[in-house]
Amino acid sequence: MAQAVESDVETGDLKREWLRSGKSRRNISLLLVAPLFIYVLVTFMLPIGLVLYRSVENSELAQALPLTATELSQWRPATPGDLPPDTVFATFSRELADAERHDVAELARRLNYEISGLRTIVMSTARKIRSIKTEPADEDARQMLIEIDPHWNEPTYWHAMKRAAPHYTPYYLLAALDLRHADDGTIVRAPEDQRTFVDILLRTLRISAIVTLVALLLGFPYANLMATSGKRFALFLMIAVMLPFWTSLLARTSAWIVMLQKEGLINTFLGYVGLIDRPLELIFNTTGLYIVMVHMMLPFMVLPIFATMKGIPPHFMRASASLGAHPMRGFLHVYLPMTLPGVGAGALLTFIVTAGYYITPSLVASARDQMIGYFIAFFIDKTINWGMASALGIMLLVCVAAIYMIAARTVGVRQLAGLR
Known part of the structure; x- marks a missing residue:
């Protein structure tokens, strides 16, 4: 009986020693492949992750006009033909006047992807607003922007800005598939002359x-x-x-x-x-x-x-x-x-x-x-x-x-x- 117990103890010791040696070998193997894993992570996985991020990153409007971006995100038009409320016009005009020129240029470039020509409208509006010495009241901001450029009275341009307001957007991925967001939020095919x-x-x-x-x-x-x-x-x-x-x-x-x-x-x-x-x-x-x-x-x-x-x-x-x-x-x-x-x-x-x-x-x-x-x-x-x-x-x-x-x-x- 004692010999059987002693044999079981020896068997258990051998098993633990075998498991310990196997774990040591696995750790050594992991250390040997660690440089290769790090290399693949840095040169392959990380660039793919960055490419995926850049395909949905959309920070131009939020960085240049943060309050305007917030208000446009909260705006819920009843119909595609609705214009945003006066507060959006007022916030937009104030922030556009105070924004950094580089941020405005980046914003205008981003909005031009939505509607061709919107870059010129934004840059021109920013220059004219900065030349105005007095800040208009909230109820007068709408009329001021429309006088500067009549395009601000068209809902299509505000819907384009609303689509550009979130920090992340499917715009680029949809465009790569010849799709786009309509003003009512649905996904539709791009116009035939833009399907490339x-x-x-x-x-x-x-x-x-x-x-x-x-x-x-x-x-x-x-x-x-x-x-x-x-x-x-x-x-x-x-x-x-x-x-x-x-x-x-x-x-x-x-x-x-x-x-x-x-x-x-x-x-x-x-x-x-x-x-x-x-x-x-x-x-x-x-x-x-x-x-x-x-x-x-x-x-x-x-x-x-x-x-x-x-x-x-x-x-x-x-x-x-x-x-x-x-x-x-x-x-x-x-x-x-x-x-x-x-x-x-x-x-x-x-x-x-x-x-x-x-x-x-x-x-x-x-x-x-x-x-x-x-x-x-x-x-x-x-x-x-x-x-x-x-x-x-x-x-x-x-x-x-x-x-x-x-x-x-x-x-x-x-x-x-x-x-x-």
Whole structure:
């Protein structure tokens, strides 16, 4: 009996020691991956969070005219044709006269997104109000503003200011989907001449899909040739496919412009051999975009497929042939299914990278072929509209994430990662 008790005690000590050592190993593992986790958090998760915040941030009116923003938020018009009460007019005129010029400029820029031309109205009204020496009574503020600019007697402009009053707004996200808020608060489609962003997104996805398909058709036999060739020829093919990674993206794009232009190498050669009578339009159009983009994306397709093919034992095809299978049947039923992890990884990587490209399409494509990256850069660099740029970025991110999830459920995450 005593021996049994002693055995149980020893077993319990061993179990505790094993648990203690396992906990120590887990802590060491966490410490080892902590730098990577922090790096991903700072360089990936934090920027995405900031982009999401900027797509809904709406502080211009609240910062420039805080009391006006509060009163407009509390204003509940009975009909879309109602004007705000006199107190709103009075508060607006007082705060607009005392507001910092920089804050007024930011407010005017924000309101101009709601109604084109409202920026000019706000800036002009602010200048004229500051020139008035005496402060009007509350009941006279309405008439004063209407005399300064008759637009202040139109409910549409006050409804636009009411939509801009909250600290957070769905305006940019709705605009990225060609939607907007009507004066009665409902969500409606934007006017037909202002519906652009959904078409741009669909164009981006279409271009990415076509580039991915063409890269797959070219990259699969190229990767197979690399996997089945001798070492020297395979090395030559590897250098050829890796060469684009060793040169600047701008240099590669500029070289293609030189080659594809009317007096370029390709048109000159085709004319020399008599295949064409006049130069072909190969650049600054859809054709040039696809040619250059496929060349840029080909390594992203070839390398994952090649890595998968190198891991396929060559005797599998010989075994299928020895069993009487036709080479085409052996390829379709034995070899091709085993390359699908590489195909899935390469296609997804190519699609995602293509969808986010900016420099190459902006240089070689026409105006009607620009992808969404061009417009994100436009809103950041030209109009300083971070909210719209962030909303377009979020829209692209959601589409890419949805495509990834569909591919993961269809093919599998491990297969997309190139794992068995």
